[in-house]
Amino acid sequence: MTEFSFNQATAKYWPLVDVVKGCAAAGVRHVGLWREPVAEYGLERSVALVQDAGLSVSSLCRGGFFGAPDWLDDNRRALDEAAALGAPALVLVCGGLFDRPLADARARVASGLGALAPHALDLGVTLAVEPMHPMFCADRSVVSTLAGALALCEPFPPEAVGITLDTYHVWWDERVLELIPLAGPRIASFQLADWVIPLPADVLVGRGLPGAGHVDFAPLVDAVLATGYDRPIEVEVFNAELWERPGEEILRDTIAAYRSVIHD
Template identity: 80%
Template sequence: MDRFSFNQATAKHWPLPDVIAGCAAAGVRSVGLWREPVASFGLARSAALVRDAGLTVSTLCRGGFFGADDWLDDNRRAIEEAAELGAPVVVLVCGGLFGRSLPDARARVAAGLEALTPYALDAGVRLAVEPMHPMFCADRSVVASLDGALALAAPFPAAAVGIALDTYHVWWDERVFELIAKAGAEDRIACFQLADWCVPLPADVLVGRGLPGTGHVDFPPFLRAVAAAGYAGPIEVEVFNAELWSRPGPEILEDTIAAYLACAAS
């Protein structure tokens, strides 16, 4: 379980101190954190809490939303927060159309990465462009394929800009393993996240993910492909699921660990 990281979003309603304490008690050494609960608890307090528990932060989510008016200041803050937490990666949910055409919205993302690259390099924090499933293109991310994410990252140093590889968003792509190999060759895999695709999708598709092994994603080929691509970092489980969120945090963590271990052993 050395590489397992528990993404805080998997237990959305579990308070941050309890997440950290629960992970430490369960032998989990890494967590993926979200900016809103970190801000609510306090950035310095959160950093100290993680540090005192002997944990590391695998990722901080989220930056991006480049179509918003305050995108530059907000993303600079995200980079600063990640640096204080010791998180090597800020995951970018790049944002939807914001009233623009699709080409213009994607151009905004490219311009945003160009503007943020110097800050990321100075802070030692990597920006991870997350390609999201095409059903989220209009409102959440105009970066709707792994190929598109790699193309956006290509002009920038790999130390500054990589990609966030989430099985939930890319499992359907017939080129996915070819593109994972390309990402590895270009040193672009900044983080690797697991979630399953379950059907039927709920009315709110945002909360339609499942724990690994509960849906239709074939995880062993992904784990092999990512390992062959040279990625040796944390493997996060990040699941948005309303039914899961309704359960007690310790129970969610226990089931998430079990799902990860079963997946990793396959």
């Protein structure tokens, strides 16, 4: 099986200690972490916890939100945290309008990447811009397409600025299969989640496990792997109903869903 990584957001209410222990017990070697649970447990303790379990951190989420008042200091801290955890990528949710016109908000993202890229290079952590579905443009990310994300990356070396490619956010994009080969060296993180309908009132928590919805995974996975992508593939699912289940069950069903769409 291509290397699988369990993103802890898929089991939001499962404590970090239990996520790590559960993954190790299930033979899962990689985990995607989020800053808030890491901070709650303590960064140094989290580093030791993951290392002692023999796991690697495939990504840390999240940086970005470039319109926030403390964006620069917060993103520098996030890069430091990623480096301490051994995460090769810091996932960037770039932020919505923050009371700016759309063009200005996107320009602010470009400026923010320029400010952070030297620190990312020094630490060996890639700033991984995540293009998000357009329905999140106003409040979560003004970067909505793979083409737009690649344009933001272009001034920087791939080691400094790359992308997070999440099937949930890009499956609809008619250019995505055309652009993935061009994006190859920039793909710092690859995530799987499905598009299920009807969407809930809170669209943020309406994702499904791979195979539960309408995403055609095979062409996307094949295209990414054809670029030479050799990092773990994460499953990251925000789903309120899924979160209510025991963590061990979520992990078990996530592994099964991953295997249903990833074939050796």
